[in-house]
Amino acid sequence: MWILPLLGLLAGAVIGSTLTYEVPPTYIKYMSIAVLASLDSVLGGVRALLKNDFDSTVLLSGFFTNALLAALLAYLGDRLGVDLYLAAVFVFGVRLFQNLANIRHSLLSQLRNNKQVK
Amino acid sequence: MKQKWYLTITVVFLLMGILLSLQFRAQESFASGLTMQRTENLIAMVRDLSNKRQKLSFEILDLTERLTAQKQAERDDKQLVSNIANEMDKLNIITGATELIGPGLTITIDRYMPILYIDIINIVNELWAAGAEAISINDQRITANSAIFYAENSNNVFLTVNNHKIEYPVVIMAIGDAANLEKGLTIPGGIMDNLALFGAYPVLEKKDEITVVARNDTPHFYFLKEYKPEEKSSSENKPAANNQILKD
The missing domain is CATH 1.20.5 (Single alpha-helices involved in coiled-coils or other helix-helix interfaces)
Incomplete structure (x- = not known):
């Protein structure tokens, strides 16, 4: 059941590496923030799935808005001379680890439940 | 779902x-x-590249030097060739190997005039003395080896130039300053006066363009050898070498 999403990830990686487009060096910073934000959203989605309160609209909207907003905020911070970039990194980093921890907990509890059922 | x-x-x-x-x-x-990149790496790269660049610019310098040297050598060669060609032209003119054109004087002597070969010699000598640059008699060029003489058979006496029989009318052509040449001949007490005593009146004619023919035979030398003095110092070396080339 996890094969399709994993295939999607692989296909995305392949597409991304075959694309001739290259991100301009000035936007690499914002791009990295966007990637971090979307990574966080994806992990959040996975966590929701495991907790059985998954909502695809929430995931999709979160994926795009988080990425765009994070990049925009970082850009704005650069314009204003404030390192909002760091704030975004911090927030998304913390959430990422929390999501990961939640995923781990869910997986572990699922595993234990399965054992008890057996 | x-x-x-x-x-x-x-x-x-x-x-x-x-x-x-x-x-x-x-x-x-x-x-x-x-x-x-890290600063040390950048410094190393800069040093490396500037070294390379220096090497390359040295190479450029070296190569341009060689190029100019080559060009110089080529130019020298060309100069030498053109010098030799010029010298050759001059020598051809002097030895009578080429036909020549220029202003000058013609002296026409007809059959009825009592003229001997010695008079022709005198006329030619006078023309040389008056500044003639090239002289021919009919179709014979007067060169360093020319001989003017006479020959006879049982009936007749002929003038000869270079051992060729000269037919009448004898036309002596001399390239040079026509006025000077004429004066040289017609000076009072000169050759024309002398000839007039014998009733010979050669016709002088100044012309803007006369053609002096080339000699018909090339001289052959069997005995002579060039005399080369011993080379004494390096300062005399160069002209000697030059002469050598010209004579080759």
């Missing part, structure tokens, strides 16, 4: 993959760019 979350997750993962690989590549190229 199940269908839906599968699709969403897959799409999101796909986008995630694209984003990740794009970012990966961009970051990689950015990190390998010059701005991300």
